[in-house]
Amino acid sequence: MFAFVDETGNTGSNIFDEAQPDFFTGALITKSNFDVLHKKSLSALCRKHGIASLHASVLGFGPIEKIAPDLLNILKRVDARFFVSRVEKRYLVATKLYDTFFDSGENPAANWNAYNVRVLKLTLCFKVATILTEEIAREFWSMLMARNEKQARAKIPAICDAILENVHLLADQRSRDVVTETLLWSRGHPEALDIFIAGRQAKNGHMPNMVAFANLLDGLEGFSKRWNRPLKKIIHDRQSQFESSLEEWHRLFSNASCEPIHRPGETIVLRKVPGSTFEVSSSDDSAGIQIADLTLWLFRQFLAGKELPEGSAALLSYVFKKGYQQDFSFRGVGAQVEVQLREIMEKDIPPEAMEAGRRLREEQEQLRQHLIAKYEEDGLMPYQRGPLKLVSPEDD
Secondary structure (H helix, E strand, O other), X not given: OEEEEEEXXXXXXXXXXXXXXXXXXXXXXXXXXXXXXXXXXXXXXXHHOOOOXXXXXXXXXXXXXXXXXXXXXXXXXXOOEEEEEXXXXXXXXXXXXXXXXXXXXXXXOOOOHHHHOXXXXXXHHHHHHOOOOHHHHHHHHHHHHOOOXXXXXXXXXXXXXXXHOOHHHXXXXXXXXXXXXXXXXXXXXXXOOOXXXXXXHHHHOOOXXXXXXXXXXXXXXXXXXXXXXXXXXEXXXXXXXXXXXXXXXXXXXXXXXXXXXXXXXXXXXXXXXXXXXEEEEOHHHOHHHHHHHHHHHHHHHHHOOOOOOHHHHHXXXXXXXXXXXXXXXXXXXXXXXXXXXXXXXXXXXXXXHXXXXXXXXXXXXXXXXXXXXXXXXXXXXXXXOOOOOOOOXXXX
C-alpha cells in the first residue's frame, strides 16, 4: 500500500491569515506504486491535452475538464482511495490554549474529568473558545512562538486575566467555577506551566501542518487495517520548512508502542503505519502527488461553494465515494461531541449511579486540593508524582 501526499493552506506561524483559515493534507492511496506504474501514462495524457504537469491551481477548470474523463478511468482502474485531513486554524489555537492551561497532569488546580474524559474535555474547550477574543488568541499564540522563555512566561498572567474577565459569559456555574479555579492558579504560577519549547523544529509541532500529518497517519492506519495490507511508503510533496519535522514524526509514530492506552470512554494506540518509509519528492516527479494536488484543489473549490463543471464534479464525486475525511474543526469535532452527548443524555441514570458520581466528584476535589498543597511544598506537578491515594486530615 502506497500513499502520495500533498498539502495546501500553509501560512507558517501566521496562523491568523484570513485568506487561508484552513490547512489541508490530502493523500492518494493505492495498493501498488502509482508512480512506477502510471507516471508515463499520466505524462502522456497531459501531453495529449497540451498540459505540462497536473498542477490544478495553475491549470484551472478548463484544462482539467479536458483531462478529467481519462483521469477518472485511471483512478477507477487502480481502485484508488483518498484521505483528506482538514485543520481549522482557529480551532487549533483554541485547543492549544486549552491544553496549555487545563491539562490536569501539568496543572494541579485543573479538573481531572474536564481534561481526561474526552467528551467533557471537548465540551469545556468549546465553552472556553466562546470567550476568547481575537486579541487573547493572538497574544496566546505569540507566547507559544516566543523565542525567549522569560518573555513567554511573562505573558501568562495577562492572558489569564483577559480570559477571566469574560468568564461571566459562560452559561453555567460549574463551567465558570472550573475555568476560574484553573486560570487563577495558572496566573499565580507562570513558572510552573509547560509552555516553552526551544528551537524552530520543536515549535513546528504546534503548527497545523503537523496536526494534519498526525491525523493523516491515523487515517492511513485505518486504510491499512481495512485492506489488511501494510503501508509500504509515504511519498510527500517537498516542503522545506517542515520536511525534517514530518520525517521525525513519522519515525516516532511508526516506532511507538503498540500497547493500547485505555482512557475513560476511549482506547488509544500510538503506533501508526509500522514498517513504512517516508520520503519527499517534487510534485513534478510524482504522478501520485499531482493527483493528490488535484484532489485538494477540487475539494477546496467545493468548500468555497463554487459550481464544478461536469468532469471535475465527476472526479470529486469519485473521491467522496472512495475517500475519508478527518475534520479537525469546531464544526467537525462538534458534530462528534453532539452524538456522544445525545447518547449520554438519552439514557436514564439510576439514583445509585448519581450518588456514586457525587462521591467521586467529592473525592476528586479532595485530591485536587491535595495536589495544589503538595506543589507549594515540593514544586512537583501531578505527572511527576507516583500513583496517589486520597489522604484524610489525620494522615501525614
